[in-house]
Amino acid sequence: MAPSVLIIGASGNFGRPLVDEFIKNLSKFSKVGILTASSPLKFDEQKSRGIQVVAGSLLDPASYRGFDIVISLAGNSIMRLQPAMIEAAVIAGVTHFYPSEFGSDVGIEALREFRYFRDKRVTRDHLVATAKKNSDFKYTLLITGPFTEWAVDALYGVDKDTKTVNAIARYTVESTLLPLKPGQQKREIRVVGESTTFQGLVDALGEVEGVKYKSIYWLTKDALVEQEKAQRAEDEERVLYWSVRTLGASGNAVIGGPSDNDKFGFTPETARETFQRVYGKH
Structure with a gap:
């Protein structure tokens, strides 16, 4: 049976291109939904294109009912709520959870005390505990390194407007269709474009x-x-x-170890190719 997917944080910088990528692949899923705690009217366009809009609390099991997979794109303001979101999702019958990773590997020793990733590490610990209590529960850590488009953001001191993250959206959608091995509960997927300074x-x-x-x-x-x-x-x-x-x-933002790029049906861009697509003259 085709999987069903619920997206949290669909209006953010990564959420918008991710939803667009799911829309391109709707035939592969039984349904794709967006969970919003605010007005559902802002997703009218996505609804008209086949996306189900769920209005409800991130902490209410009813919001997650009827979905197999949850993809959390929680930003800084709600990152600490992810353990409670996982609990609500499990009560509702969700069997696969993607926490808001999509960046550096927060599990490496060098980042153990790094403040920015504290709530992501707490979420990882909660996923481990949840998997031990629920044999049917699975989770995927999608580790990508910093998004090229965002690496030249004002956050890092670069005076430049940024746009979308198309490649990571494609990886995320395709990954939901990759089967896990029998009995596998934790899955790490490492996808790498270009490593540079x-x-x-x-x-x-x-x-x-x-x-x-x-x-x-x-x-x-x-x-x-x-x-x-x-x-x-x-x-x-x-x-x-x-x-x-x-x-x-x-230097801790770079993803180490072998990549899983060969599991996907496309070749990632180099940094220059990404900048050409986003900022180049067309």
Whole structure:
């Protein structure tokens, strides 16, 4: 039977291209839904294209009823709610959960104390505990490294507008159709485009645009001082901002180990190809 998928966070920067990719592949699923705690009217366009819109609480089992797979795209503001979301989903009969990973491997030792990923690590621990209690429960960690388009975002100090993340959306949709091995509950999927330095990304962007970006270097210790100031001020948004600013310079954003690219039906773009698609002249 074709799987059914419910998406949380469909209006975000990754949610929009992901929903579009599911719409392209609707015939492969029994249904695809969007869960929204706010007005469902903002998803009228997606509804007209075959997406089911569910209006309800992220913490109410009724919101998840009738779906096999849940894909969470929870952002910083609700990341800590994911364990409770998992509990509600399991009560409703969901058997497969994708937590909001889609980036660096938060499980490596070097990131154990990294503040920005704290709630993602807590979610991983909860998934492990849930799988031990429920033999039919499965979860997938989709580990991609930083999105190329977002690596040149103002968050990392690059003065540039960004757009979509098409390749990761394709990986996510195709992964829901990949069977797990009998008895397998945890699945890690590692997909990698191009590994390069942050300066290499900026240089590739400049080549595509025909401009030269000026690099101004911050010391990691200075960013950590700002993070500590924000912590003392109980400003969580700024704590996370300064925490993630140090990730690119640490080298810990790069995905190690063998990739699973060969499981998918397309070849990932290089950084230059991505910038050409998003920022190049058409």
